Amino acid sequence: xxxxxxxxxxLKDKMKIVPFNDKDNLCLVGxxxxxxxxxxxxxxxxxxxxxxxxxxxDTKETILHSIVNAELASKQQSSVLVYGDFTNxxxxxxxxxxxxxxxxxxxxxxxxxxxxxxxxxxxxxxxxCGAIFYLANHEGRGIGLFSKSLAYxxxxxxxxxxxxxxxLGFEDDTRNYEEAIRVLEALRTKxxxxxxxxxxxxxxxxxxxxxxHDHIPLWGGLTETNRHYLETKVKKSGHIPxxxxxx
Ligand SMILES: [Zn+2]
Numbered sequence: 001x002x003x004x005x006x007x008x009x010x011l012k013d014k015m016k017i018v019p020f021n022d023k024d025n026l027c028l029v030g031x032x033x034x035x036x037x038x039x040x041x042x043x044x045x046x047x048x049x050x051x052x053x054x055x056x057x058d059t060k061e062t063i064l065h066s067i068v069n070a071e072l073a074s075k076q077q078s079s080v081l082v083y084g085d086f087t088n089x090x091x092x093x094x095x096x097x098x099x100x101x102x103x104x105x106x107x108x109x110x111x112x113x114x115x116x117x118x119x120x121x122x123x124x125x126x127x128x129c130g131a132i133f134y135l136a137n138h139e140g141r142g143i144g145l146f147s148k149s150l151a152y153x154x155x156x157x158x159x160x161x162x163x164x165x166x167x168l169g170f171e172d173d174t175r176n177y178e179e180a181i182r183v184l185e186a187l188r189t190k191x192x193x194x195x196x197x198x199x200x201x202x203x204x205x206x207x208x209x210x211x212x213h214d215h216i217p218l219w220g221g222l223t224e225t226n227r228h229y230l231e232t233k234v235k236k237s238g239h240i241p242x243x244x245x246x247x
Contacts, residue, residue: 011060081131081134094124095117097135099138109226123195135180142173143165161233177204191212197219197241217240
């Protein structure tokens with residue numbers, strides 16, 4: 001029999017309250033089975049989402065009541081795709097992927113984000129266990145989609161990625177990994193190996209004692225249109241270059 005109280009019981013079983021900071025908890029929901037097909041690649045992931053909820057909304061019931069008026073569609077939520085026995089496997093690889101509307105959705109060749117997203121999904125499935133965190137609020141290294149279009153206009157005038165963000169009055173990179181790290185800790189207590197070229201991401205996980213091994217680098221998808229962008233990542237943002245990478 002379908003009724004509201006049954007529905008709430010079903011939902012509450014899939015919700016987990018994760019302490020975050022003085023003001024907020026995170027409400028983690030999942031797993032939700034998510035079969036994925038991209039070209040020849042097919043896999044079934046377990047999908048989780050989360051939202052920050054004020055500490056006073058301290059029960060799953062109050063959170064369920066509050067979502068109708070929370071205007072979640074006008075705000076961004078992050079999520080994570082999990083593959084394999086993520087909680088228990090000794091060896092798991094993860095990626096912290098920053099949202100990129102143009103690269104991930106449209107396949108823009110101005111950056112390598114789409115390549116990195118899809119390649120790391122394949123790597124995790126081949127490895128047998130891992131997770132991809134898809135991080136909202138990270139668009140354009142934290143400046144937002146609208147500002148990113150302004151930055152692209154400046155880049156066409158010869159500014160590099162870093163210079164364009166600075167010229168618009170932003171700090172170069174304001175991305176924060178704390179929520180994702182708390183969610184990672186809620187899903188798995190054993191260390192992980194990070195797929196990245198970005199030393200800031202490595203440092204964020206290292207500071208929480210979550211790193212198992214050296215990182216797995218992820219270079220590729222180099223085209224004439226993103227060469228300058230990739231070179232700037234190495235020259236100005238400290239990304240760990242591929243051995244053959246020419247800068
Ligand atoms: Zn991108």
